Amino acid sequence: MGGTFDPIHIGHLACAEQVRDLFELDAVVFMPAGDPWMKRGRSITAAEDRFAMVKAAVQDNPFFDASRLEIDRAGETYTVDTLRALRAHYPDNVELYFISGADAMHRILEWRDATELARLARLVAVSRPGYEIDDARRRYMLTHAAIRHVSVIEATALAVSSTDLREKVRSGRSIRYLVPRVVSDYVENHGLYRGGA
Numbered sequence: 001m002g003g004t005f006d007p008i009h010i011g012h013l014a015c016a017e018q019v020r021d022l023f024e025l026d027a028v029v030f031m032p033a034g035d036p037w038m039k040r041g042r043s044i045t046a047a048e049d050r051f052a053m054v055k056a057a058v059q060d061n062p063f064f065d066a067s068r069l070e071i072d073r074a075g076e077t078y079t080v081d082t083l084r085a086l087r088a089h090y091p092d093n094v095e096l097y098f099i100s101g102a103d104a105m106h107r108i109l110e111w112r113d114a115t116e117l118a119r120l121a122r123l124v125a126v127s128r129p130g131y132e133i134d135d136a137r138r139r140y141m142l143t144h145a146a147i148r149h150v151s152v153i154e155a156t157a158l159a160v161s162s163t164d165l166r167e168k169v170r171s172g173r174s175i176r177y178l179v180p181r182v183v184s185d186y187v188e189n190h191g192l193y194r195g196g197a
């Protein structure tokens with residue numbers, strides 16, 4: 001599961017756990033992006049901070065892990081490069097899935113090498129409040145020549161976003177229960193998202 005994770009929150013974790021359960025996955029690897037090209041235009045929290053929060057957030061789930069692959073790779077982050085690296089790393093009998101929220105999957109056809117992406121991994125798009133997958137989009141995703149293996153999952157949805165969490169911290173409001181305790185502690189101890197206040 002890729003993302004900026006700025007910061008990781010219960011929406012990410014609940015979504016990953018439901019997909020893991022549904023598809024009986026052996027593991028979910030959270031992969032914080034190094035330089036998310038789709039998010040140019042706003043300043044992203046240092047990769048080491050985002051990674052530290054992901055690592056802390058996944059530690060109590062034996063199926064979850066955090067990877068440094070994207071943050072250690074120089075240059076821009078492209079999911080297809082990551083999946084190529086994972087494909088080369090794991091034995092052939094290991095099946096890869098790429099998990100993303102519906103909003104991100106809607107943009108899959110804008111991604112570089114979408115066809116190869118779909119060949120490297122099964123794509124799982126998870127419903128997310130505010131980004132419902134309507135019938136037209138579902139049909140579009142399912143029939144697009146490049147994308148043959150998109151599973152569209154209606155998970156129990158949580159309307160949490162990192163954008164909203166950053167805004168809450170900036171204006172001095174509580175994010176308790178919206179992120180794991182270790183994450184709210186990290187945010188507080190490192191003074192993240194204060195906007196210089």
Ligand code: ATP
Nearest residue numbers: 003004005011015100101104128158160161162163
């Ligand atoms: P931002 O508001 O900064 O974009 P975000 O909450 O969307 O942050 P991302 O790091 O952009 O978090 O998301 C990583 C992945 O997790 C994306 O595929 C996104 O669609 C998915 N995702 C994020 N929040 C949720 C949620 N509440 N429910 C389901 N999927 C989610």
Ligand code: MG
Nearest residue numbers: 004103161162
């Ligand atoms: Mg997002």
